[in-house]
Amino acid sequence: MTTEFARAVRRFRERLTPAEAGLMAGGRRRSPGLRREELGRLAGISVDYVNRLEQGRATAPSPQVVEALCRALRLDAAERENLFELAGLRAPGRGTVPGHLTPGVQRLLDRLSGTPVAVFDAAWNLLVANDLWLALAGGPPDRNVARVHFLGDVAVRVHHTAEDLAAFEAATVADLRAAAARYPADAGLRDLIAELRAASPTFAALWDCAPAGTHASSRKTVVHPQVGAMELDCDVLTVPGSDVRIVAYTAAPDSEAASRLALLEVLGVSA
Known part of the structure; x- marks a missing residue:
């Protein structure tokens, strides 16, 4: 499950361009997607933690971290639900304050x-x-x-x-x-x-x-x-x-x- 979560975060990061994330491209890139430091900045987490997530070394991300990643990665409702599941969590339900941005x-x-x-x-x-x-x-x-x-x-x-x-x-x-x-x-x-x-x-x-x-x-x-x-x-x-x-x-x-x-x-x- 940790490996699948890591792959999903990396896949979502690599498909999102800086322009789609509201960022300037800033010079030559090896791939069109976001850099790890850019994802960390958008999600409010350290680039070291992004690295550990994508390498499967961070085994228990909190619901707050997963929600921040969903917002930063511009995930739709179905993708958000899937990322929570891959993290071994349930997406916040109707009885909790929603934090998802369309x-x-x-x-x-x-x-x-x-x-x-x-x-x-x-x-x-x-x-x-x-x-x-x-x-x-x-x-x-x-x-x-x-x-x-x-x-x-x-x-x-x-x-x-x-x-x-x-x-x-x-x-x-x-x-x-x-x-x-x-x-x-x-x-x-x-x-x-x-x-x-x-x-x-x-x-x-x-x-x-x-x-x-x-x-x-x-x-x-x-x-x-x-x-x-x-x-x-x-x-x-x-x-x-x-x-x-x-x-x-x-x-x-x-x-x-x-x-x-x-x-x-x-x-x-x-x-």
Whole structure:
């Protein structure tokens, strides 16, 4: 089974071109497929671990790793199911928060160049983010938005108006309550909610009063340590028939924020 999983990962990697994965080809290649380091980068795992997976030396990949590989390799629903089976796992069922992205959503993200954009699941766990989003966040962020907001300490500060902050917190708590009702078998979601209720009085109070709220477009001031303050519009987009949320930051054309965002794109995550 381990050998079959290794062969499948290698086969899926070799059939996916850099362009299909939203990457630049970058010089001559021995084969048209992705390099192992590119797959590792897209999946958020080390190239050493990719090597061990493809050589059959990593014998028990976690469901999270397999799901990340499915997203990075742009697998459809049937191929995703098959890769989980080859790993000796069951694909997450209806009672757990889905983390699968359709190829169409992946292609949409590929076309949003120059825009910081990320995709989150129903529990506000980060699924995938483009390079400009990572640069804006100051590097790979904590994987969960609710945990970052209510418990975290980040290098890049985001300033809201009091009204926008209250609306964001109410909507985030409402999202988690809805996700908990839809996916009662998701242990990770239960643990997240318990952690936030125990450690954040603000979250606990909101949870107990069961707020109603939705995410609306808002303007935020993002203070980046290298390029300074930027006034950016934040939009949360939903995909019909899916629980995934696409979050994008944009700047007004010809604004100072647009110039600073363009500079950040050149500097990259190292900024």
